[in-house]
Amino acid sequence: xxxxxxxxxxxxxxxxxxxxxxxxxxxxxxxxxxxxxxxxxxxxxxxxxxxxxxxxxxxxxxxxxxxxxxxxxxxxxxxxxxxxxxxxxxxxxxxxxxxxxxxxxxxxxxxxxx
Amino acid sequence: xxxxxxxxxxxxxxxxxxxxxxxxxxxxxxxxxxxxxxxxxxxxxxxxxxxxxxxxxxxxxxxxxxxxxxxxxxxxxxxxxxxxxxxxxxxxxxxxxxxxxxxxxxxxxxxxxxxx
Numbered sequence: 697x698x699x700x701x702x703x704x705x706x707x708x709x710x711x712x713x714x715x716x717x718x719x720x721x722x723x724x725x726x727x728x729x730x731x732x733x734x735x736x737x738x739x740x741x742x743x744x745x746x747x748x749x750x751x752x753x754x755x756x757x758x759x760x761x762x763x764x765x766x767x768x769x770x771x772x773x774x775x776x777x778x779x780x781x782x783x784x785x786x787x788x789x790x791x792x793x794x795x796x797x798x799x800x801x802x803x804x805x806x807x808x809x810x
Numbered sequence: 811x812x813x814x815x816x817x818x819x820x821x822x823x824x825x826x827x828x829x830x831x832x833x834x835x836x837x838x839x840x841x842x843x844x845x846x847x848x849x850x851x852x853x854x855x856x857x858x859x860x861x862x863x864x865x866x867x868x869x870x871x872x873x874x875x876x877x878x879x880x881x882x883x884x885x886x887x888x889x890x891x892x893x894x895x896x897x898x899x900x901x902x903x904x905x906x907x908x909x910x911x912x913x914x915x916x917x918x919x920x921x922x923x924x925x926x
Binding site for chain 1: 814841843845850851852853854855858860865867900902904914915916917918919920
């Protein structure tokens, strides 16, 4: 069965620190990959997605993620976080085989200290 | 603004008393999803509609049903809620121009269900 692992459940950083959130998935076939973000009091929204082409994808608000097929990973990065990045981040995977099923990770709560 | 609306935002029901959660969208998207999210867990897909075609996940309990009377509305019915059904229920929509699985999902704010 497919699964998604987000190893960091809680991350606390100071402003201007660099961020990397891990996401690993288990599925041997072609995948579509997503990062969603949920700011306090708001609903889940798309941060970025990958389904083909350049494995380094850029999203909103300076976030990027790199798909490394050999490592089954899609880690999220930001060179310099801001207080406003405080949120919960979810990685999601879809097996690109004609299905609308999305598997989400358990999320990482990021707190950025001003 | 176009959006996904869920009502109510908070729902309290009693053990075994049927409850219906609603979702509406102004995005005119083909696909609508229902997810269950328990505390500190991943959102778990319960089922989805592609237009009127209903797709139930294999591990979704029979206690959970859904209706989609038209493009804009989708309902989640829990026939006999148990204490284990207390969770946040998320509705999402998408339209897949790039084919299966490449579409962005647009989420509603969720309905938090409490079962007494």
